[in-house]
Amino acid sequence: MAKRHSRARGKSGSHKPLTPKPTTWVRYKQKEIELLISKLAKEGKTTSQIGLALRDNYGIPDVKLLTGKTITQLLKEKNLAPEIPEDITLLMKRVMLIKKHMEKNKHDMHAKRGLQLTESKIQRLTNYFKRKKKLPLEWKYKPEELSTLLTQ
Numbered sequence: 269m270a271k272r273h274s275r276a277r278g279k280s281g282s283h284k285p286l287t288p289k290p291t292t293w294v295r296y297k298q299k300e301i302e303l304l305i306s307k308l309a310k311e312g313k314t315t316s317q318i319g320l321a322l323r324d325n326y327g328i329p330d331v332k333l334l335t336g337k338t339i340t341q342l343l344k345e346k347n348l349a350p351e352i353p354e355d356i357t358l359l360m361k362r363v364m365l366i367k368k369h370m371e372k373n374k375h376d377m378h379a380k381r382g383l384q385l386t387e388s389k390i391q392r393l394t395n396y397f398k399r400k401k402k403l404p405l406e407w408k409y410k411p412e413e414l415s416t417l418l419t420q
Contacts, residue, residue: 309348
């Protein structure tokens with residue numbers, strides 16, 4: 269099936285095994301993994317950065333398989349989860365970068381189109397997260413307040 273805003277199709281690469289079995293070679297216990305996650309979150313890392321750090325630096329292939337919970341669930345339990353989901357914040361950072369580019373290059377229509385597509389993605393994700401109750405119903409995306417939202 270084709271992507272929404274491009275003609276790209278599918279994705280290739282490795283996939284997780286169909287039957288998940290806990291790995292025996294991981295030397296960290298569940299409590300140690302939870303402590304590592306909270307330590308990395310206090311350093312200011314996002315959930316995806318925490319997952320990469322656990323995989324690359326500590327040799328933990330899958331947090332959910334070993335703990336039974338995702339990184340986001342563990343962060344919510346310890347009140348360390350961000351109030352705005354990570355994918356929306358990353359899209360908002362992209363909007364800021366595109367706007368900065370548009371200030372220098374006023375006639376770049378491709379960038380203008382990219383800005384429109386990115387802002388529509390933010391709107392769709394906002395509606396999804398409101399439906400799933402991961403965002404408050406009164407939360408709104410305001411492009412003019414982006415810099416204040418991202419510095420919090």
